[in-house]
Amino acid sequence: MTEFALTLFSAALINNLVLHWPLGVDPLLATNARRQVHALGLATACLMLIVGTLGYLLDHWLLAPANLTSLRLLAWLSLSVLLIGPVLRLLARWLPALPFEGLWPLLLGNAGILGVTLLNSQDDQGLGQAIALSLGGGLGFWLVLSLFDDLRQRTFNNDIPLPFRGLPIQLISAGLMAVAFLGLRGLVKT
Template sequence: MSDYILVLISAALVNHLCLLQQPAPRLHLHVHGLACALCIALGVIGAQLLMRGVLVPLRIPDLALFVLLPWLALLAWGVPTLLAKWRPSWPVTGLPALLLGNAAALGLALQQTRDNSTWLATLLQGLLAGGGFWLALSLFTDLRLRSAHADVPGALRGLPIELIGAGVMAMAFSGFNGLFVQ
């Protein structure tokens, strides 16, 4: 469980730092969160299909990384394209680059290919991880907005206060460790 928390916090921090230094508009944040959640969920399901349907029957499961990277790159390009066609008013510019760097999707997909879990468990874990990532992005945006208007010492403005906030959020999320025992 702590590995999930570490991946979610680090990926959210990296993606959030890649976004503009100014607080992103709420619509942009939620479109980014939705795109990441879709990429994670579809990436995990596709990883299971590729692993069980192609790599295991061919007896080459060690090549999972080389098969999953193009799959996730295709999702990083395809999900924003589909979102732009579905809702043309949504801001999807710059999303493929951020989705390509999303380590949460690759880490979760690689872990799911090693487990012999059911399709429903895989889908549920992908959706929950995507939702957790979306929540972490929202929390980082709120932290950035609050710290911009708070009386913070000059040495802690910007990245230092965000890293302190990430540490506090990691401690808060680690409180869920062991809550759900498999």
């Protein structure tokens, strides 16, 4: 249980997919409305959990025994693309207050979903660790997305010099957030 909690905490905060590994930066910069941020965060967290877990099982039960490990990327990408629609429909039915329509392109272009599956196959510490890494990666993405949206709202009304408005200040803000999250690295000693 301790390993599960440490992996979950580490994937969400310390080795964050957006800030530590630059995966999933495009949806971070593309979302605007607060409700859309939470809808995208929840959809990404659910999709990372499902694709990460099923990708690990697919790799260990089908691809590795059949010596087809060269097809991993194709299988995981197909799994990710095929699950986006059903996950969005299920979440829209479950939480009708959140705007899940229009998230298809943001989820399709999110490299963090595929990155979690690749990290699960690289570490290969078991199904529990794969689930913890997938869930932690999704929750960490949602956290960074929410914090970045709050930071964007705060900088929107400030007096920022003209050359730094828009994307430049967003990238500077993301870099400063990455440095802040890097300070959490000393919390967990392995």
